[in-house]
Amino acid sequence: MISESVLVELQNILGREDVLTAREILKTYSYDGTSQWTHEPDAVVFPRTAEQVSAIMKLANAHRIPVTPRGGGTNVSGGSIPVLGGIVLCTTKMDKILNIDRENFTATVECGVVLMNFNTRLAAEGLFFPPDPQSFLAATIGGIVAENAGGPAGVKYGVTKQYLLGLEVVLPTGEIIQLGGRTVKNVVGYDLTMLFCSSEGTLGIITKAEFKVNAIPPAKKTILAIYDDVAVAGENVSLVLKSGVTPAKIELLDNWLIHRIEEASPLGLPGEADAVLIFEVDGMAEAVEKEADKIIEIARMNGAREVRPARDQDEANRFWMARRAGFAMIFGRAPTVLAEDVTVPRGQIPALIRKCRELSRKYDLEIVVMGHAGDGNLHPSVLTDIKDREHFARAEKAVEGIIEAALELGGVLSGEHGIGLEKQRFFRRALGPTVTDLMKNIKSLVDPNNIMNPGKIWD
Amino acid sequence: MISESVLVELQNILGREDVLTAREILKTYSYDGTSQWTHEPDAVVFPRTAEQVSAIMKLANAHRIPVTPRGGGTNVSGGSIPVLGGIVLCTTKMDKILNIDRENFTATVECGVVLMNFNTRLAAEGLFFPPDPQSFLAATIGGIVAENAGGPAGVKYGVTKQYLLGLEVVLPTGEIIQLGGRTVKNVVGYDLTMLFCSSEGTLGIITKAEFKVNAIPPAKKTILAIYDDVAVAGENVSLVLKSGVTPAKIELLDNWLIHRIEEASPLGLPGEADAVLIFEVDGMAEAVEKEADKIIEIARMNGAREVRPARDQDEANRFWMARRAGFAMIFGRAPTVLAEDVTVPRGQIPALIRKCRELSRKYDLEIVVMGHAGDGNLHPSVLTDIKDREHFARAEKAVEGIIEAALELGGVLSGEHGIGLEKQRFFRRALGPTVTDLMKNIKSLVDPNNIMNPGKIWD
Incomplete structure (x- = not known):
């Protein structure tokens, strides 16, 4: 629980209208694009500037209050669910497209800009941002960077990190830092821009991003x-x-x-x-x-x-x-869907699909397969119901089988959805203790009080 | 100085023929592709496996001996010069191309493979590795990754990091770790692969790399x-x-x-x-x-x-x-060449060139400009002579002027050469204290005894 005095301080930073604690609001911010977890925050705040984000982080850090960043809430691995309560820092009011540089093919955008709005503005200049997650109607730039979003266009155009040139980040301790720059070629010390990309909101709040963008092909x-x-x-x-x-x-x-x-x-x-x-x-x-x-x-x-x-x-x-419409059709057919995101070297796609069918028979479950065949990133979805314990247990077994198969085929746990809450239990097994500990030590270095989106990735 | 007993231990790990201490050998490994620094190591070692690298690092870490990794020695920012003596770990005997996967467009190579040999083998399969540093005849994969090498093809194809999928790295404390994987889509925790890319040999020894490669255009x-x-x-x-x-x-x-x-x-x-x-x-x-x-x-x-x-x-x-032939012509015309590597948003190229001419007149020096106009990465080269103190002082002033101009134009210190010894004095000014300290703290975490290529980037 957040104390009354902290709430007053948050109101002093943001104004009363941007600090929400009404029960129905907290419920709205208790879930994301997954269907198996919910947890209510104690407050939802809507900063408009990096300075406000900084003040919020300093306050939260002083009082050891968990802060979960959230944009459109379209995360599909539980990453934006405030599992330990505390503050949901919602970026949707930081929604300015600050610059589109037609000459240099770059764009500067705030974290709360919706991907579709970004692409609409770019299109007017004959440009586009290639990564195309299916959540583009609502997903925001902060989440797109923090999850290193992909999509169908990955086979030719790669993923978000291939377009990310620079970032403004507010650290968990409140410092505002600038990383990277405005050029593709940039080798000035360690590539911290890439450390924050795909960090799933656990290392800081991304407030601004500088992207390389492409000309729309004729x-x-x-x-x-x-x-x-x-x-x-x-x-x-x-x-x-x-x-x-x-x-x-x-x-x-x-x-x-x-x-x-x-x-x-x-x-x-x-x-x-x-x-x-x-x-x-x-x-x-x-x-x-x-x-x-x-x-x-x-x-x-x-x-x-x-x-x-x-x-x-x-x-x-x-x-x-x-x-x-694929995912909508799948989610419409079952109360709970375990939407997998494994990725294999693309030559192994037939083997992975065979394995999914085998698991479907073995556990007597519907497993739907769709995805990005061009880059080996498949989304086998297991249809189940979390309230039917026996069925859900079989579904979880099937997911384990899919993940094991992907790793055996030379693949990885997650291609574009991230670890979040969904794949925590497989994380250490996939990466081993030395690499896991190295990541956790970097986390401790940047976020000594573990207030930044705690409970994710490895907990 | 390395003690006799440590030399014996190195010989036990590698065999006598792969531990060299003869004076003329040490001299050979005292310089790189720059023309202003030299420093001799105490020993040069040639491991053939990651396990041998691990044993060397454990030994060096226990005895606090500096280790400087080196491949072809083509570094152009002083990165492979053993400024504090100790061991030069030369990777040229780890030169196997382990796998070319025509189906998945990936390749697995050891760190000591020369870029040209890699591309020759790829060409036989109709493939190529796009980054094309001008040092391709001698530069090795470990350095190409550690420096995030670029080249002329950057304008269309980007730089090394856009092709890097996974790494095997030996940490300064001796652990052998596997990072990333074999797929473009891969979001499993922090992107440590990118942390080691462009780390200039200060975080560990890269022993193996997995790359995405492209089909040769028809x-x-x-x-x-x-x-x-x-x-x-x-x-x-x-x-x-x-x-x-x-x-x-x-x-x-x-x-x-x-x-x-x-x-x-x-x-x-x-x-x-x-x-x-x-x-x-x-x-x-x-x-x-x-x-x-x-x-x-x-x-x-x-x-x-x-x-x-x-x-x-x-x-x-x-x-x-x-x-x-450009660089050869430049280096052939002066005893010392300060080859700059600033990068600006490409719309600013004319402004940067104007500035170089202004500085040339102001300091009465020859400044030659060539480079990768397509991505704003220019190499203005200042012709001078380190033995002529007054002339060299003017040349250094001119370099400062070029760097200041680049930063003012929205650019960065280095596009593809790295910081090494060359740009240390500009580093903190360019990145600020918070970001510099964050990088140094990550370095301390990974290399607690500061044995891994010490004296570079920020010292």
Whole structure:
């Protein structure tokens, strides 16, 4: 619990209207994009400047009050849930796009800017920020950096860290620091910008970010390919990439999702199809045409049941809507969904999918597979109900099996969702004690009183 | 000095032939790619495995002996000079390319592999590692990672950190750790891989690296453009990039270098020309043609005195040889060269060049400017002689002026050469005390006895 005097101090820093403690508000900030945890904070605060964030952190640090940073609350590993109570520091009022530098292809943005708004403003200048998490309608820049967000475009464009040039961060002890800069080439001491990227809000509050942005490619094209066997789809991914073509996106949907799509907004996909791949190529028009032709040829020659190049942007949008609706369809079908995020070297995708099916049979569960086939980042989702203890226990066993399989196949625990609360129990096993302790020691160095998003990653 | 008993222990770990202490050997390992510092180590050792490196580090840590890692010794900021004596740990016998995974576009290499050998092996598979420091004939992977090497290709392809997926590192205390993995998407705790990248050998010995590699683009084309005014060249760079074309390389040579080229291997460049830009575009043949045409058109319409598309690969090679010979020509003309490495937002290149000319007049010195115009990373080189005290003092003043100008223009101290010994005196001023102390505290955490490449970055 936060004392009355601390609340008064918070009000002095922010004004009364930006310190909220009403019960219904606390409930609103007790959960995120996951479906298995909730915990209410004692207060929710809305700073507007780095100086205010600094004052809040100094106060919290002096009183040992946990602070959990939160933007749009779209985290999918429990990272923005205030599991130890205390303060939720909500960044949504720090929402200014400070600069778009058309000449240098850089942009400076505050932490609370919603990704979609950022991209809308960039688009007016012919620019875009490539990482495209499916939460783009609500996810904010602070979380995108703190989680090193990815998305479908990862196969060609990489993830957030590839675009991050500099940061303004408020440390748990209240100092405001500037890291990195405005240039891609920058080797001035240790790369602390990258230390804060993917730190899941445990090392400080990101208040501002400087990004490299790209010019919007003049042309793009979408191709949908249907397969009777998901293993053939996996091989097609490898064949396309080996041919020298790097599509912007290669997404995979399994048979379960094909059925849901046909129920919701039919694309005429055959019910018995085992998998669908959706490719997008982008770049100069001439290259796009040639690359699209290559993909179509490879798919047709190598076992695809049917290949459909989108006739126009309208049809392409319909294909992509089906993909984007994927998670909503999954979450709509079960009270609790354990949405996995393992990543394997992409050649191992068929093996990982086989393993998911085996686990589905073994534990008698529905496991839906979709994800970013181009970079090996799959999201097998286990449908369950946390209130049905026996069912949920089987679901947790299946998740363990998926994670073990991914690690055995040369992969990692999490590709883009982070550890948060979800994967804590696998963390030390995956990284070993020396590396885990090194990370914990860095955490202690930066946050000696462990007030910054405590209870996450390794606790 | 290293005691006789420690030498015997080193011999027990490595065998007698891999522990060298002869005077002429120590002299060989007393310098690097810079021309102003030398310091002899007490011993040079050549481990072949991570386990041997671990045993060496445990021994050195127990006896508080400085260890300076070194590969090809091509460092250009003094990073591989053993300024406090002790052991030079030379990685050149750890030179195995362990795996090239054509399917996943990844490669696993030991730290002592020479970049050129790595690229030769990759080329046989149709692959390449994009960062292209000019030291590629001798630079080794460990140094390339520890310095986060860049090069001309940075404008399109970024720098080493964009390709680094995982590392094996031996800590100063001897533990062997594995960081990162084999996938681009990987968010499992803090990004320690990036902490070791650009750590300049001060946090541990990198023994193995896992890289993302690219498919060799099917076509490329080179264009040389000649300008009467370097400011017009700078504007041309911006115009090309704003047009949506991202060349693989955009290199700049100034009037001084134009004269040297005409003396050494004439390309018929006019002696009164103020600057030359060399562009390379790569990708699918159709796109390359179109992009090359766009560059030619932009240059011709916007003030270039002459534009020469290379007629064939032979002529392209001649253009690039001239660029590559740049540093050799500069170093051949003066006993000491202070080769700067500042980086500015690329729109500020003309301003930085103007400043260099102003400083050249003010201090009556030759300052040659060349570098990677596409990403704002310039290498103004001040020609001087460390033995002529008065001249050298003026040269140092000029370097200070260049660095101050770069920082004022929104740039950074070093784009790709690192801090090493060269820029220590500017370090704290550039980063401020809080960030400097944070880095030093991380160093103390990882290397409690300060044995790992001591005397660098901030000392």
